[in-house]
Amino acid sequence: MAEISRTTKETDIKIDLNLDGSGKADIKTGVGFFDHMLDGFARHGFFDLTASVSGDLFVDCHHTIEDTGIVLGTAIFKALGDKQGIKRYGSMMLPMDETLVLCAIDLSGRPYLGFDAEFTSDKIGDMDTEMIREFFYAVSYSAGMNLHIRVLSGTNNHHIAEAIFKAFGKALDEAVSYDPRIEGILSTKGSL
Numbered sequence: 205m206a207e208i209s210r211t212t213k214e215t216d217i218k219i220d221l222n223l224d225g226s227g228k229a230d231i232k233t234g235v236g237f238f239d240h241m242l243d244g245f246a247r248h249g250f251f252d253l254t255a256s257v258s259g260d261l262f263v264d265c266h267h268t269i270e271d272t273g274i275v276l277g278t279a280i281f282k283a284l285g286d287k288q289g290i291k292r293y294g295s296m297m298l299p300m301d302e303t304l305v306l307c308a309i310d311l312s313g314r315p316y317l318g319f320d321a322e323f324t325s326d327k328i329g330d331m332d333t334e335m336i337r338e339f340f341y342a343v344s345y346s347a348g349m350n351l352h353i354r355v356l357s358g359t360n361n362h363h364i365a366e367a368i369f370k371a372f373g374k375a376l377d378e379a380v381s382y383d384p385r386i387e388g389i390l391s392t393k394g395s396l
């Protein structure tokens with residue numbers, strides 16, 4: 205579990221995260237579609253997530269979404285602790301109607317984002333589609349996570365975005381889960 209607060213001149217963010225939760229989400233970012241995405245992430249990853257975000261939406265949604273990614277990634281990093289006993293790797297191939305999304309994670313401590321997704325609209329509701337990549341870049345770097353997201357098929361932008369966030373939740377749920385066969389930290393180096 206972790207609770208992280210971050211305040212800048214652009215955003216004021218508080219996130220409370222329990223990785224071993226039950227999927228309870230209370231998300232208020234001021235960007236309705238982004239709330240819908242984080243809700244799907246928490247619900248399908250069985251994380252308890254409270255996010256209270258106040259950002260400079262009079263500018264646009266950029267700072268609000270990017271900074272929420274930084275704080276969520278930081279919360280994941282802190283909640284993982286020394287990563288004793290967890291699977292470390294997780295992946296999901298998630299279908300949603302015509303859309304199919306692959307998400308693969310290694311909680312290696314080495315940040316990397318591979319992102320292959322194209323959107324045919326600039327916005328979904330009140331969220332800029334180009335911010336989806338920025339969000340996952342921020343999460344992967346602040347969590348020290350190797351994260352690959354690849355949209356294998358899809359035409360509906362709402363489906364594509366939603367499948368990405370749900371696949372991320374499912375893959376992360378697997379990566380952070382305990383395996384009783386793992387003694388200590390699952391790395392030949394002895395640390396992650």
Ligand SMILES: [Mn+2]
Nearest residue numbers: 240362363366
């Ligand atoms: Mn939806």
